[in-house]
Amino acid sequence: MAVIGVSTTQNSHPANVIYTKNHLRYPVKTYAVNPKGGMLNREPLYRQVEDIQGDVDMAVIAVRAQFVPGVVKQCIKKGVKGAVIISGGFSESGNHELQKTVTDIAQKADFPFVGPNCLGIYAPDVVDTFFLPGERIVRPKKGNIGFVSQSGGVLVDQMVKFAGQGIGISLGVSIGNKAVLREIDMIDWFENDLETRVIAFYIEGFGRREGREFIRRAERCPKPIVVLKAGKSPKGMAAVSSHTASLAGDYRVFSEVMKQFCVAEAANEYELTSFCEALSCYSKGIRGNVGIVSLSGGHGVLAADACGAHGISLPQITSRTIGKIRENLSPEIRQIASLTNPLDLTGSCVDNDIEISVRHLARDENIECILTLLLPYSPGISADIGAKLSQVARNEGKPLIAYVPHEDKYKIIIEGFELNNIPVASSVEGAVLMAKALKRCRPC
């Protein structure tokens, strides 16, 4: 990788941050380029990319906007495979002409680039072009979420949230002004990427008819797609002369079309996080019929309320299921457990009671997905409950979602689930949002 625009004097220059970070922390071979030449920290500074002897897969361009066209030409000449253009000063500040010049040069040579005006890409353990000092950012581990953002800031912030929830990403891309590589190209790329299971987008807006093209690709793509849309409020809509135009505002159309084609639209960043985690474990959709197993009546009611608010149904459990559960429960709770949906097994239950309940709920034809609200404070719950329930879910083949408070003390329970690819939410509502994610398809 070549980093073009590394400063000889200013160590905090974005290009220097990117160069240093990759040079010291990542396996990628990194070259620094500056027209002045010379040495930087005992490594050669190349005058131009063509002077580099080895092959260059990618160039990171962080020179002033007016020099970008020339640098892109040099990259093409050198045979560089693609670029990330960090530099700002293009369409975002009114310089449409300059952006068009760069775009034309690149497209003519079939030279793909990300940006301009972006943070570029972050591939865990491989490469990181974010000009944020390595010690400052919280990075998610390697995982299976591909995340594409029009805003670099949102991307970094979302990565912190992913890391906090233990969600890993396969690749994060800040597409900035998206002059060449756009959301639709990223769908194609992630569709073929073996490590990616869920493709998530932060979208501010599409170009003319670009939404239609996005939907076409999304429809074809077998992987779940999640979007978070910014700019929802109508901005100064011109007086509209038909009822339809006034009823179908821009955001309303966006949101309804996403639903029509099974793209999960997250209402906010918390939903985005929950949706990504749930869909990375279960890509098959449900109609929205959920069974809840709780150890506390209160948590059951809270979850039921959240289900109501998010359009999730809690169907009745069949009497056969109730009978099966009742006869297998431990004698201590057989008479006090409440066996309607949500099930309340009470704080006196033990691991086996929860396993029995989840197993038989999973066998109930009215239930498509099970939420289990695990309060690890109960004396009868063992540290092994996560692994045990994972085994049950695996045997029964229905999606299971767990709520466990995210405290270090309960990590062993959480790991029991996550190592088995069962999503664990850190709040009751988070668990409900995960179920909502699975309901992303509108029944036709």
Add this chain to the structure above:
Amino acid sequence: MLSKSDRHIIEASKSRGWILEPQAKQIMAGRGFDIPNFVLTDSIAVAGTFLRNAPGPVVAKAVSEKIIHKTEFAAVVTGISEEKILEREMIRLKALQGCEQVLVEEMVKGLEIIIGAKNDFQFGPVVVLGLGGTSVEIYKDTAIRMAPVKSAEVASMVDSLQGKRLFRGYRRSPGVNMAALGQLVANFSSLIMDLEENFQSIDLNPVICTQDRCVIADARIMLVKGP
């Protein structure tokens, strides 16, 4: 594909920016959509004959280049069953700004719905379906889909409405013919794909749905502003 006469209507209406109701209905009729029997005339005698031969009451509407939203101008009179009233209303309508002819048509009773289209900047033509009439913008009970849609998809559009029970039959009202509605919305969605280059938005409002049919009682096509 647009027919020659459709193109002709569009070209002739471009400078006005929208297509008058009779011509909009002509485009709809050309696609096989159900529109009420009508007569377009300035003659009270012709209108009277139409009323006498009609199976029930009629509606009279002013056709004017100056009137886009007819309700605001009291340019629609429904439920006319006597010639005397028809005559009086014809005289009043003809006096409205820009009105040269009056559209007199058979009145159909049923559930009033809106079927609309918007040419969305990001997604292109989209179809809107909801409860119609003059208060659509108050209830805002609509479903939106990217065109084209299949007739089978229309059931899910109806089911997503607050007012779905009115479509499915509620208390003593029998509900609407879902097959006819499905067919209409599907055909309408392919019409708007054909009109993609020309239209800005379309209101079919109201479309009157009964157990037997879905009739387009009013149609307005707003065109892309051309040179």
